[in-house]
Amino acid sequence: MRVASFxxxxxxxxxxxxxxRAAFPAGPGVLAWGVVTGVAMxxxxxxxxxxxxxxxxxxxxxxxLAALPLIAAAQPVWIIALAGFVTNLRFVIYxxxxxxxxxxxxxxxxxxxxxxxxxxxxxxxxxxxxxxxEFVHRDAWFLGACGFNWLLWQVASIVGIVAATAVPxxxxxxxxxxxxxxxxxxxxxxxxxxxxxxxxxAPVAVLARGLPFGLGLVxxxxxxxxxxxxxxxxxxxxxxxxxxxxG
Amino acid sequence: xxxxELLLVICGLVLATFLTRVGMLLVGERFKPxxxxxxxxxxxxxxxxxxxxxxxxxVHQGTVDISLANPRFIAAVAATAxxxxxxxxxxxxxxxxxxxxxxxxxxxG
Numbered sequence: 001m002r003v004a005s006f007x008x009x010x011x012x013x014x015x016x017x018x019x020x021r022a023a024f025p026a027g028p029g030v031l032a033w034g035v036v037t038g039v040a041m042x043x044x045x046x047x048x049x050x051x052x053x054x055x056x057x058x059x060x061x062x063x064x065l066a067a068l069p070l071i072a073a074a075q076p077v078w079i080i081a082l083a084g085f086v087t088n089l090r091f092v093i094y095x096x097x098x099x100x101x102x103x104x105x106x107x108x109x110x111x112x113x114x115x116x117x118x119x120x121x122x123x124x125x126x127x128x129x130x131x132x133x134e135f136v137h138r139d140a141w142f143l144g145a146c147g148f149n150w151l152l153w154q155v156a157s158i159v160g161i162v163a164a165t166a167v168p169x170x171x172x173x174x175x176x177x178x179x180x181x182x183x184x185x186x187x188x189x190x191x192x193x194x195x196x197x198x199x200x201x202a203p204v205a206v207l208a209r210g211l212p213f214g215l216g217l218v219x220x221x222x223x224x225x226x227x228x229x230x231x232x233x234x235x236x237x238x239x240x241x242x243x244x245x246x247g
Numbered sequence: 248x249x250x251x252e253l254l255l256v257i258c259g260l261v262l263a264t265f266l267t268r269v270g271m272l273l274v275g276e277r278f279k280p281x282x283x284x285x286x287x288x289x290x291x292x293x294x295x296x297x298x299x300x301x302x303x304x305x306v307h308q309g310t311v312d313i314s315l316a317n318p319r320f321i322a323a324v325a326a327t328a329x330x331x332x333x334x335x336x337x338x339x340x341x342x343x344x345x346x347x348x349x350x351x352x353x354x355x356g
Binding site (some may be wrong): 029030033036046053054055057058059060062063064065069070071074077078080081082083084085086087088090091092093094095096098099102103107110111113114115116143170171172173175176178179180181182183184185186188189193194197198200201202203204205206209216219220221223224225228229232233 | 248252253255256257259260261262263264265266267268269270271272273279280283285286287288289290292293294295296297298299300301302303304305306311319322323326327328330331336337338339343344347348351
């Protein structure tokens with residue numbers, strides 16, 4: 001069943017255009033983040049064609065940056081894929097929320113909608129359906145917003161990849177990738193469960209870094225998740241108790 | 248890393264990012280994560296980020312170095328402080344890189 005297609009339907013195109021415009025506010029951030037990722041990829045030792053291929057196919061800034069130190073250290077492929085997978089797990093939560101709005105579309109359309117999902121466009125889409133419910137041609141809006149985001153990201157990444165070859169390695173620009181991940185991590189640490197997870201994952205990963213097959217990373221992630229889930233349950237319990245006492 | 252290995256890495260990353268984005272759009276309503284699983288999913292990324300960047304920041308010349316002798320540690324502290332102050336990702340990266348460069352080339356005494 002095809003509910004809507006890339007047709008010449010003017011209503012579909014109108015909604016696509018609205019999606020593109022809705023993605024504008026995130027533009028500067030996407031550009032900066034893309035350039036940093038592009039530069040960091042090349043400065044971590046990838047050649048230009050490989051860096052461009054990764055950018056085009058993987059299309060996940062945090063997962064790409066996460067993979068870099070592991071590629072540089074020649075870690076096993078499955079560890080690199082696992083690091084990318086875990087870094088991207090937030091999209092499982094996103095797509096679980098998107099499912100009911102997209103379930104009427106064809107399999108091919110859902111695959112495309114899933115592939116282009118981004119953090120900002122997801123948040124914008126959810127706020128629109130919260131206001132308007134099941135609006136018509138929501139696939140067009142989503143594809144417009146995410147497609148614009150995709151294009152900006154690729155242009156910025158490739159600019160970064162090409163520009164990086166002109167920068168001497170002594171500048172240590174690959175560290176910009178670590179700093180970008182740091183800026184992603186800090187907001188999550190401002191709540192107790194996230195802070196607990198980070199406070200356990202970081203030292204475990206540092207102390208276990210010598211383990212073979214990159215298992216130190218896995219140990220850090222698992223220990224961190226255990227700490228975060230425990231803290232989350234404790235916070236929930238406290239909130240529930242406080243509510244009972246107030247009520 | 249050799250080219251065939253890099254190709255495998257790309258395949259692995261494509262699979263990993265595709266599965267996380269598309270997986271839940273393909274399964275039916277009955278695959279709803281339990282609250283505990285959802286909690287784990289919510290906090291897994293921050294744990295992965297911490298486990299990835301901690302060794303990059305804290306390990307200097309092969310050993311754990313949490314002191315002024317470790318340029319990347321100082322840069323990360325400065326970048327964190329700036330981010331908490333201004334909430335700007337670009338600012339965080341710029342400040343971190345400037346401090347890193349300043350410390351490495353001994354511009355700070």
